[in-house]
Amino acid sequence: MEVIKHDIIVFGAGATGLRAAVEAQRFSNNVAVVSKVHPMRVQSTMATSLNAAFREGDNWEDHVFDTVKGSDYMGDEDAITYLCEHGKEDTLELERFSLLFSRDPDGGFTKKTNGSGGQRFPRSIFTADRTGHTIVRTLYGYLQNTGVTIYDEWYVTKIIVEDNVVRGLTCINLKNGKMYYLHARVVIVCTGGYGQVYYPRSTNALSTTGDGMALSFLAGTRLLDMEFVQFHPTSLFGTNILMSEACRSSGAYLRNNAGERFMSKYAPEKIELATRDVVSRGIQSEIELGNGIDGKEYVHLDLRHLGAKKILHYLPKNRELAIRYIGRDMITDPIPIQPAQHYSMGGVEVTLDCESRVQGLLAAGEAACVSVQGANRLGGNSVLETIVFGKRAGARAGALAKDMSEGRVPLEQIGAEEARITDILNNSNGKDHGLAVKRELGRVMNSNVGVFRRGEDIAKAIELVRELRERATHVAVNQRSSLVFNNELVDRLELDNMTMLAEMIATCALNREESRGSHFRRDFPQRDDEKFGVHTTITQDGKGGFTLGTKPVVHIKHMPAVRTY
Amino acid sequence: MQKLKIFRYLPGQDPYWKDYEVEAGPDDMVLTLLNRIRETIDSTLAYRFSCRSAVCGSCAMLINGKPRLACQTRLREVAGEVVTLAPLTGMKVIKDLIVDMEPYWNNLKRAMPWLEEAPDSKDAVITSKTTDLQESICACILCASCYAACPETGAQRSYLGPHAIMEGYRILHDPRDTAAKKRLDVLAGPDGAWHCDGAFGCIGACPWDVSPVKYLAKVRTESMAVRFGKVKLEELCKEGGDK
Numbered sequence: 001m002e003v004i005k006h007d008i009i010v011f012g013a014g015a016t017g018l019r020a021a022v023e024a025q026r027f028s029n030n031v032a033v034v035s036k037v038h039p040m041r042v043q044s045t046m047a048t049s050l051n052a053a054f055r056e057g058d059n060w061e062d063h064v065f066d067t068v069k070g071s072d073y074m075g076d077e078d079a080i081t082y083l084c085e086h087g088k089e090d091t092l093e094l095e096r097f098s099l100l101f102s103r104d105p106d107g108g109f110t111k112k113t114n115g116s117g118g119q120r121f122p123r124s125i126f127t128a129d130r131t132g133h134t135i136v137r138t139l140y141g142y143l144q145n146t147g148v149t150i151y152d153e154w155y156v157t158k159i160i161v162e163d164n165v166v167r168g169l170t171c172i173n174l175k176n177g178k179m180y181y182l183h184a185r186v187v188i189v190c191t192g193g194y195g196q197v198y199y200p201r202s203t204n205a206l207s208t209t210g211d212g213m214a215l216s217f218l219a220g221t222r223l224l225d226m227e228f229v230q231f232h233p234t235s236l237f238g239t240n241i242l243m244s245e246a247c248r249s250s251g252a253y254l255r256n257n258a259g260e261r262f263m264s265k266y267a268p269e270k271i272e273l274a275t276r277d278v279v280s281r282g283i284q285s286e287i288e289l290g291n292g293i294d295g296k297e298y299v300h301l302d303l304r305h306l307g308a309k310k311i312l313h314y315l316p317k318n319r320e321l322a323i324r325y326i327g328r329d330m331i332t333d334p335i336p337i338q339p340a341q342h343y344s345m346g347g348v349e350v351t352l353d354c355e356s357r358v359q360g361l362l363a364a365g366e367a368a369c370v371s372v373q374g375a376n377r378l379g380g381n382s383v384l385e386t387i388v389f390g391k392r393a394g395a396r397a398g399a400l401a402k403d404m405s406e407g408r409v410p411l412e413q414i415g416a417e418e419a420r421i422t423d424i425l426n427n428s429n430g431k432d433h434g435l436a437v438k439r440e441l442g443r444v445m446n447s448n449v450g451v452f453r454r455g456e457d458i459a460k461a462i463e464l465v466r467e468l469r470e471r472a473t474h475v476a477v478n479q480r481s482s483l484v485f486n487n488e489l490v491d492r493l494e495l496d497n498m499t500m501l502a503e504m505i506a507t508c509a510l511n512r513e514e515s516r517g518s519h520f521r522r523d524f525p526q527r528d529d530e531k532f533g534v535h536t537t538i539t540q541d542g543k544g545g546f547t548l549g550t551k552p553v554v555h556i557k558h559m560p561a562v563r564t565y
Numbered sequence: 566m567q568k569l570k571i572f573r574y575l576p577g578q579d580p581y582w583k584d585y586e587v588e589a590g591p592d593d594m595v596l597t598l599l600n601r602i603r604e605t606i607d608s609t610l611a612y613r614f615s616c617r618s619a620v621c622g623s624c625a626m627l628i629n630g631k632p633r634l635a636c637q638t639r640l641r642e643v644a645g646e647v648v649t650l651a652p653l654t655g656m657k658v659i660k661d662l663i664v665d666m667e668p669y670w671n672n673l674k675r676a677m678p679w680l681e682e683a684p685d686s687k688d689a690v691i692t693s694k695t696t697d698l699q700e701s702i703c704a705c706i707l708c709a710s711c712y713a714a715c716p717e718t719g720a721q722r723s724y725l726g727p728h729a730i731m732e733g734y735r736i737l738h739d740p741r742d743t744a745a746k747k748r749l750d751v752l753a754g755p756d757g758a759w760h761c762d763g764a765f766g767c768i769g770a771c772p773w774d775v776s777p778v779k780y781l782a783k784v785r786t787e788s789m790a791v792r793f794g795k796v797k798l799e800e801l802c803k804e805g806g807d808k
Contacts, residue, residue, distance in 0.1 A: 038666065040707050041613070041621045098680040098736055103696045110693075128700040133620060137703060141678030141732070175659060177576075205616040241618045321618060324637050327592070435604035479609040484576055485660045488608045 001170070001179045001418050003409055006032045006149070007401040009169060009184040010394075011156055011212050013037070014044035015132065015383060016365030017190035018139035019390030020397065022097070024188070025146045027398025032149040034156060034171060034182060036207065036490070039140045043192050043205045044386065047132025048244045048317070051116075051123040051380035052087035054109070058121045060084040067381060068558045070118040070275050071374025072517035073533065074225065076554035079352055079370045083381075083388050090388045091125060099138035101125050112314055113249035116379040118275035118565065122249075124380050129246070129317040132383065154180070155490055156211065158417050159187065159219040159361065160410055166219070166360035167410050170417045174490070177483035179421065181414045185404045186397040188354070189216050189363040190390065193344030194501045196494075198450075199442035202341040203235050203242040212367045214497035216348045217504075221356040222539045224369035224551070225346035226501070227508035227519050230377055231451050232342035233279035237298035239325050240340040243318050245379035247330075248272045250314045253302040254283065255334065256291040262299075267565040274565035277376040277518045280339035284451040293336060300334035307331075339451055343382060345373040345518065346508070349537065349551075354393035360404060364393035371535065374553075375517020425489060430474035434491025437475055441468050441495075441502055449506050454522045458510040465506060469499040504546060508536045511548050529560050567598065567640060571610065572651040574658050584647075591641035595650070596624055599635060612662040619772055622708030626662050627651040632710035632770045653713035657720055669709050672725045675756070676733035677748060686741035695740060702735040705775045714766030724760040725751075727767045727777030734780045738802055745802045753788035 007028040010017045013035035025031045035042070053063040063084040068075055095101065102110040115122050127134040143150065153174045160167040160181075168183040191212025195204025202208075217223050233254075234243040248254075254272050256262045266282035267274035274282075287297050303311055308331045311319055315330070322328050322335050348363035350356050350370050356363055364370075365386045372385055448461035472495035477488040514528035515521050534550040541547040567589035574580040587601050596617060603610050613623040617636045624635040629643050632653055640648070656664035711727045712718050718726045725733075730752055737748045752758055758781040767777040790796045 037615055037621075037623070038670070041615045041623045043616070045621050045706075046616055046618065096680070096682070098678070098739065100691055100696045100699050100739070102700065103691055103693045105693045107690055107692045110696075127696070127703065130620075130700070130703050133706065134699075134703045137678075137707070141673075142680075144674045145677070145679040175665070205621060207615045239617075324619065433604050433608040435600065435608065439604065476608055479575075482576060485611040485663050487603070487611055491608070 001181050001414055003181045003183055005183045005406070006030050007184065008186045008188070008397045009034060009182050010188045010190060011169060012190035012192060012367065013039035013150065013152065014042040014190060014192055014365065015047070015135050015139070015386035016390040017188070018136060018143065019387055020188050020190055020364060020394035021148050022139060022142060023391045023394025024397050025148050027395070028401050029147050032151060032182065034151040034154050034169060036153065036155045036174070036211070038152040039136060039150065041207070042136060043208050045133040045136050046205065046242070047383045048129050048246060049124040049126035049131050049380050050091060050383035050387070051119070051378070052091040052125060052384060053084060053121070053123055054088040054091065054125060055122070058123060060087060062121060063087065063123065065558055066119050067372065067378055069563055070376055070378040072376055072527070072563055073374070073555070073560040074228070074371070074517060074535070074553060075374030076371050077556040077558060078554045079372045081556065082352060083372045083385060086388050087384055090391055091384065094135060094138070094387065097138045097142040099127060099134050102127055113246055114251070114273065116245045116249040117273055117279065118378050135383070151182070155493065156215065157421060157493060159215045160413050161219045161358055161361070162407065162410050162413070164220060164358055165407060166358055167407050170414060172421070172483050174483070174485050177486070179418055179483070181409070183409055185401045185406060186360045186362065188393050188397050189348060189361070189367050190365050191367045193366040194498065195341050195344070196438065197441060197498050197502045197505065198341035198445050199438050201240050201442065201446050203232055203240055204341070209494040209498050210344070210501045211494065211497050212363070213347055214500050216356065216361065216363060217500070217540070219361060220358050221361060222349045222537050223346060223504065224349040224371060224535050224537055225375070225508070226504045226538060227512050227536060228345035228375045228517055229341060229505060230276060230343035230345060230518050231280040231339040233276055233283055233339050234301050234337040235340035236322065236326050237336035237338050241321055241325050242342070243301060243322065243335060243337055246315055247301060247303060247318055250303070250310065251306055253305070254279070255300045255302050256286045257293050257295070258291065262286050262291065270565040275376055275378065278565055280451050281520060283339055287338070298336040298338045301337045302334040303330045304332065304334065343377055345369070345375065345377055353396045354389060355396065360400060362393050362397055364389040375519060424492060425477060425480050425483070428474055428477035428492060430476055432471060432475045434475045434488060434495055437468060437472055437495055438491070438498065441465065441499060444468065445502055445505070449509055452520050452522050453509055455510060458506050461506045462503060462510065465499055465503045469503065472496055472499050504538055507546055508538060508548065512536060533560060567644070568647045569598065570647050570649045571662070573661050575660060580658070589640055591639070591644065593640050594636055595628055595638045595640065595643070595648070596635040598640070611660045620706060622706035625653055625708040625710045625713070627653060627713070632713040634708060634710070634772045637772060653709055655713045655715070655718045655720070656709070666709065668720060669712055669726065669728070672729040673732060676725055676729035676751060677744070678732045678736065680736060680739060680742055681744040682741050683743045689740045691740065695738065698738055699735055701775070702731050702780070704773045705731060705777070706773060708772060710770040710772060711767035711777050714770035716764050716766065717760045717762060723756045725756050727781065730758050730784060731775070731777050731780045734784055740803050742802065745798050749788055749791065749798065752784045758784040
């Protein structure tokens with residue numbers, strides 16, 4: 001396998017990865033980005049806005065409190081403080097990369113909505129409703145004028161580590177079907193979440209399969225808080241395409257089959273503007289009580305009272321998506337919606353400098369757990385995290401790469417990995433198509449480890465997922481002549497990652513015998529700070545299983561308190 | 566059930582058409598059918614996909630001969646007895662429905678999609694005039710549908726393509742940018758907007774109705790206005806441009 005050497009390799013080309021690369025190349029002239037999709041095709045392109053306390057009358061300390069409370073006191077306040085304090089500066093700095101946030105005719109930043117769920121101030125800043133796309137596009141454009149190499153459509157099969165020091169990545173270049181080893185002093189994992197573990201009931205892109213998170217775990221890092229899975233309240237019934245939080249913050253109502261604004265039962269003060277975990281539970285409860293529309297698994301997102309003018313001005317893309325994907329115009333029709341998996345709060349445990357427990361292996365963004373999102377993320381805080389911690393990870397990687405010498409190329413491990421891939425290619429002769437196993441995995445996770453959870457269901461899920469982990473190892477790879485865009489092989493490798501992550505999610509969920517943020521146990525409906533006011537850690541036990549542990553949550557000013565909206 | 570005729574190609578072998586018959590309803594998207602084929606019939610079929618909501622630009626292909634996004638094309642919009650699926654034209658096929666996008670991305674790079682700022686640019690006043698232009702152009706998701714529909718692009722040709730010229734035009738009109746001359750030389754140069762021969766394929770092909778040809782026309786008229794001394798380049802660019 002050909003060896004290519006770099007100082008710093010960014011694994012993942014979303015907003016976090018590109019921001020990290022931009023920063024890293026200020027320190028090193030030998031930086032590369034590797035991603036299984038082209039940077040313009042990433043999950044981040046779907047984001048609609050980000051948060052920062054940049055307006056007059058707002059301040060970042062308030063943003064800290066809203067985020068701490070939103071996280072159900074599971075986010076680490078030191079990390080949240082860093083996020084919010086640097087939010088304004090790092091966000092506005094994006095304009096140096098050609099992006100411009102939407103302005104009014106007088107030059108002020110356009111204000112669109114009320115504060116989104118769980119926020120006391122309107123903090124969203126955006127470029128129309130294409131913020132994610134524009135951030136990715138302008139960072140990608142900026143990188144074109146630097147020496148950063150982008151290996152797009154390269155699938156990473158393994159993170160190679162020796163004596164707990166990262167060495168590099170083995171990859172398949174899907175375009176020419178050859179395998180390569182990318183050697184590095186520092187690797188930054190920015191591969192986002194694992195949404196497709198909940199296929200098809202996830203708002204995430206089909207490529208969001210948690211590869212970097214899983215490979216980091218296998219490389220020897222510790223993962224954190226895997227039980228906290230965000231379900232977004234408003235995804236289109238039938239396709240689970242996201243109706244963004246801008247709908248609710250613009251004043252949308254949620255109605256059940258009797259036409260009631262049922263959220264007043266669950267969040268008397270904020271009603272529809274409560275946080276995502278609270279609203280998703282409200283909707284799911286109504287569905288389970290038989291109050292879904294026509295008894296089905298959805299309720300209505302009703303925007304008709306806003307009027308055509310407001311909808312066209314504030315929510316053009318949401319309106320367009322609902323028309324295109326379910327044939328409903330929100331100006332005249334209520335929109336059928338249901339909760340769907342949306343975000344992974346847990347991930348690779350990292351320090352404030354984005355360093356994992358493996359030397360030279362960093363992680364940032366959704367793939368990491370630093371932890372700013374805790375048990376529930378606020379809308380708009382994810383893009384902020386990508387920018388703030390992407391930058392910090394890039395800078396840290398730059399500093400580390402200067403200090404670290406180039407490690408040896410671990411030829412034995414590379415050879416073994418090549419042999420493993422060849423073996424899969426030649427010997428995977430099962431009948432299951434990879435996508436069929438992904439659907440089965442999603443069914444198991446959605447029915448047993450979803451918005452509401454019960455110990456016995458989770459235990460059942462663990463059994464079923466273990467069977468699927470085994471089934472995944474012999475899915476059909478019929479096309480053996482070439483690795484060029486061999487999606488049977490890619491499905492198989494993704495399934496290895498997805499089924500392992502699913503087992504971790506369920507294992508951590510079973511262990512947390514309380515309800516907090518997105519994790520709601522019907523058999524333990526109360527929050528239990530005394531016993532469970534700690535992060536869950538998960539590591540390999542050396543025998544193919546997991547070891548769970550705990551880690552204290554950092555509280556500085558805001559001690560755990562009753563959380564209502 | 567729906568019959569599909571899909572272009573298949575494996576490097577080093579002869580291309581061929583393969584017929585499939587797959588369970589389908591009139592409201593199913595073409596991408597849903599492709600996924601269904603891969604899940605239940607033939608997992609070797611290769612195509613690009615990611616967001617499934619017309620934002621990431623992965624799944625542009627020829628559907629009954631026209632460039633469209635598979636993820637937002639409903640069967641009933643294209644249904645006939647047989648729906649044909651083929652790779653985009655103007656680029657080399659790598660495998661099945663996947664084309665080599667390298668020239669497309671290289672052309673974007675040739676249009677210099679980065680800002681060259683002046684040290685005092687922080688003082689530049691940005692208003693909705695500039696951001697409206699940016700937003701109109703960034704509605705383009707870089708899916709290459711227009712590139713495939715354009716008779717002037719192609720593997721052996723040097724034309725930048727509508728996507729690259731639009732992106733260059735966006736930054737040309739950023740009041741903070743200092744590289745206007747260089748940019749106009751590229752955008753209205755030998756590989757630039759004058760290549761457009763008015764086939765207008767890009768208008769019909771764009772999934773978000775961005776209308777690339779509008780910006781090609783602007784590049785032409787603005788470059789002529791500058792050449793004939795009707796307007797100073799610096800002033801033109803300070804203006805922020807019209808969307």
